Amino acid sequence: MTAMSTVSATPKIDFSGVSKTFHVRGQEVQALQPVDLQVRKEEFVALVGPSGCGKSTLLNLVAGLLEPTSGSVTYDGKPVSGLNFRVGYMTQKDTLLPWRTVNDNIGVSLELSCRSTPRAELKERVAQMVDLVGLRGFENHFPTELSGGMRKRVALARTLIYRPETLLMDEPFGALDAQLKLIMQDQLQKITQHQKMTVLFVTHDLAEAIAVADRVVVFSARPGRIRAVRDVPLDRPRDIFKVRFAESFSRLHEDLWDELKDEVVKGTDV
Numbered sequence: 206m207t208a209m210s211t212v213s214a215t216p217k218i219d220f221s222g223v224s225k226t227f228h229v230r231g232q233e234v235q236a237l238q239p240v241d242l243q244v245r246k247e248e249f250v251a252l253v254g255p256s257g258c259g260k261s262t263l264l265n266l267v268a269g270l271l272e273p274t275s276g277s278v279t280y281d282g283k284p285v286s287g288l289n290f291r292v293g294y295m296t297q298k299d300t301l302l303p304w305r306t307v308n309d310n311i312g313v314s315l316e317l318s319c320r321s322t323p324r325a326e327l328k329e330r331v332a333q334m335v336d337l338v339g340l341r342g343f344e345n346h347f348p349t350e351l352s353g354g355m356r357k358r359v360a361l362a363r364t365l366i367y368r369p370e371t372l373l374m375d376e377p378f379g380a381l382d383a384q385l386k387l388i389m390q391d392q393l394q395k396i397t398q399h400q401k402m403t404v405l406f407v408t409h410d411l412a413e414a415i416a417v418a419d420r421v422v423v424f425s426a427r428p429g430r431i432r433a434v435r436d437v438p439l440d441r442p443r444d445i446f447k448v449r450f451a452e453s454f455s456r457l458h459e460d461l462w463d464e465l466k467d468e469v470v471k472g473t474d475v
């Protein structure tokens with residue numbers, strides 16, 4: 206094996222025996238049982254599983270916001286320690302700055318990550334992002350003046366604008382209506398392929414997971430463990446608007462739903 210092939214074989218993200226237990230007011234909550242998962246460079250991996258099974262926790266570990274209780278999380282072969290600035294993170298809760306307009310919220314990550322960006326370029330890139338997420342006409346609105354779905358779209362634009370090599374996305378399209386969801390999935394597919402991004406994408410929507418990803422990982426109810434992993438047998442780029450009608454799509458959907466449904470029921474037992 207050559208030095209080059211050794212490098213390219215290193216996973217972009219490697220969860221090895223990763224577990225996480227939280228201690229909250231004297232109580233232990235085991236969020237994750239040991240998880241082993243490798244994400245290849247430029248791979249698009251979707252994570253699905255019942256509420257509370259540790260999906261956001263996994264993204265937080267890659268972003269360096271949390272440390273595992275056991276095992277290791279490596280990024281490009283190095284343990285994640287401290288904030289991971291190589292990833293763009295669209296968190297589950299939107300964290301728009303209430304005192305900044307749409308334009309200024311979108312530009313903020315570029316202003317912070319790349320202070321040398323000339324003013325004119327910043328303006329142009331913000332305008333491109335506004336168009337991309339369909340918010341033309343709302344540039345000068347403040348977050349309180351937007352709908353839930355519009356706020357999500359601002360958060361997406363803010364994450365994409367600085368072109369991170371890896372995207373962590375936590376239910377990015379959950380608040381969007383069905384049609385807009387398809388349009389955003391299509392845009393995301395185009396951008397991530399064009400910019401050769403690696404993506405870890407959390408969703409509750411199994412059909413969405415299959416439509417956008419190269420690989421779908423189904424988690425069990427808490428404490429989360431990997432219950433099933435499947436490759437999506439469809440080439441990318443895909444016709445997001447038609448892919449659901451492919452026979453291989455419905456076969457995989459049925460197969461993964463069989464895995465997921467028991468866990469969703471367990472996850473709602475209280």
Ligand SMILES: Nc1ncnc2c1ncn2[C@@H]1O[C@H](COP(=O)(O)OP(=O)(O)OP(=O)(O)O)[C@@H](O)[C@H]1O
Binds near residue numbers: 236262263
């Ligand atoms: N910072 C934290 N402190 C304490 N407990 C936490 C923390 N973050 C997560 N947990 C707990 O860990 C478990 C997993 O949480 P997590 O947010 O990862 O689930 P999830 O799969 O993303 O759920 P959902 O689909 O509802 O977003 C939950 O029981 C939650 O209460």
Ligand SMILES: [Mg+2]
Binds near residue numbers: 261262375
């Ligand atoms: Mg979550």
